[in-house]
Amino acid sequence: MSGQKFRIAGAAALVIGHCAGMLDLVALPVWVGALVERFGFSPQQAGALATLFLLGAVGASIVAAPRFNGLNQKLLATLGFAIASGTFLVASTQSTFPVLAVLHLVAGLATGAALSMVHGTMGHATNPHRLFAAAGMALGLFAIILLAAIPQLLISQGGPVLFQVFGGIMAIAAVASALLFRNPVNVLQLEKTPFSRATWFTILGISVMTFNQAMVFSFVEVIGKSRGFEPGHVLAVLIALGFVNFLFPAPLAAFLQTRVSAPLITQIGPAIQAILAIIVTSATAFPIWAPAAAVFVAIQIFTHTFVFGLLAKLDPTGRAVAATPAMLMLGAALGPIVGGALGENLGFSALGVAAIVVAGASIGFFTKAKTA
Incomplete structure (x- = not known):
């Protein structure tokens, strides 16, 4: 492009x-x-x-x-x-x-x-x-x-x-x-061209991953306090999370852009997200729980940067990346509702089990996109 x-x-x-x-x-x-x-x-x-x-x-x-x-x-x-x-x-x-x-x-x-x-x-x-x-x-x-x-x-x-x-x-x-603001110039005349299968599978993959992130992250503070961790320590983890999100995922994604395969990152990202979700929802020792909670959101940010670049290549018209708010916010809207229902009825460890299933679906979509 x-x-x-x-x-x-x-x-x-x-x-x-x-x-x-x-x-x-x-x-x-x-x-x-x-x-x-x-x-x-x-x-x-x-x-x-x-x-x-x-x-x-x-x-x-x-x-x-x-x-x-x-x-x-x-x-x-x-x-x-x-x-x-x-x-x-x-x-x-x-x-x-x-x-x-x-x-x-x-x-x-x-x-x-x-x-x-x-x-x-x-x-x-x-x-x-x-x-x-x-x-x-x-x-x-x-x-x-x-x-x-x-x-x-x-x-x-x-x-x-x-x-x-x-x-x-x-x-x-x-x-x-x-x-x-400057409007795009030389817009490609592909407006009516349907999205490729690879584009659709990539959109589904990141949407599902975003849902997973929202489902677990919405309850990080609640989970930490329910484990008996000091409220001040839990707050410190959330503050650390903010600095981690600022300092690492986006700069690292920019640095690695030409050094690693974007489709490979899309397959690895959800898997790491699921592992961290299990730790966040199940760990009872603060030194184990805290690092996982602090980097949990960073995995989503890192992976989505690669997905954004990948979608821009798959669909040069810009329509796919223009749907980014829908991909992100649908997960943000539905994740907390599902997470709350699971946590309330089955306990927060159930979120970790659900995260594995959802991550599997996300990896499946990204894999189909890679081979489509």
């Missing part, structure tokens, strides 16, 4: 859009926590609001991705982030569940549409793998800053500040898109 060489400003707009659009994956713990503690919602209601945002993003991505090259990507990204910003700012003035439910759904739809334009445009870059890795590094730093700042702001300013921060982040992405 020839690809497009983006100037620094254009690449910066894509990276900023990636960070804003992936806000849910970064802020979900404090998001749900604030809805419970500051707004007085039950855990189920708080989870439902977050899920509505995620499902909105998935729906918008599913609709927008196949039509990617027929759209004005810059305009849709700018409008999407601007609408999400306005919606979150309105949410900061509300406190009732029905109104916040509608606002979460609208914000999700707008964010998903904008993020699909960002990821689809990344797919047209000269080196999509490296650009996605750079965006991953930025997201890791963004997560550290955000998770450090939001709890302090909630203490000093109260619940509405959560949505004010989200609105501000989306506003920055809207301005960056309006000023710096």
Whole structure:
């Protein structure tokens, strides 16, 4: 694929859009926590609001991705982030569940549409793998800053500040898109060409892997405390996880891009994820549990960087990578529900068993993609 060489400003707009659009994956713990503690919602209601945002993003991505090259990507990204910003700012003035439910759904739809334009445009870059890795590094730093700042702001300013921060982040992405975003040039006329079998199997493989990650990771803190580990130690592991995610997976994926086979990484990634899931859900000794928990998410980030580059090659139109929000957020929406049901009825060790089964499916899809 020839690809497009983006100037620094254009690449910066894509990276900023990636960070804003992936806000849910970064802020979900404090998001749900604030809805419970500051707004007085039950855990189920708080989870439902977050899920509505995620499902909105998935729906918008599913609709927008196949039509990617027929759209004005810059305009849709700018409008999407601007609408999400306005919606979150309105949410900061509300406190009732029905109104916040509608606002979460609208914000999700707008964010998903904008993020699909960002990821689809990344797919047209000269080196999509490296650009996605750079965006991953930025997201890791963004997560550290955000998770450090939001709890302090909630203490000093109260619940509405959560949505004010989200609105501000989306506003920055809207301005960056309006000023710096560059539409892909020389778009290939393959809009009506169906995806290859390899493309579909790769999409299924990463979607299943993302579901596995969400199913287990959503309960890392709960599992740690249920094992009798000190709450302070569990929190330290989560902080370490943030730094691990920032420092290692994306830079390592960028370094290894030309040194290892992407299809091979897609087969190894889910297997390592399953091994770590067993340790996280079963280990009773903190020195064994802590390292596995700290690197668990990094395996997903590392593998997905290779998958993004692989999909950009398999589908030069950018439609497959434009569906990245759907691949990520569908797993993020469904994983916690399934994980909660398994943990509540069969115990958290059942998550480890389920992770093996799901990882097997993911490896199977990636293997079929390799041979398709």
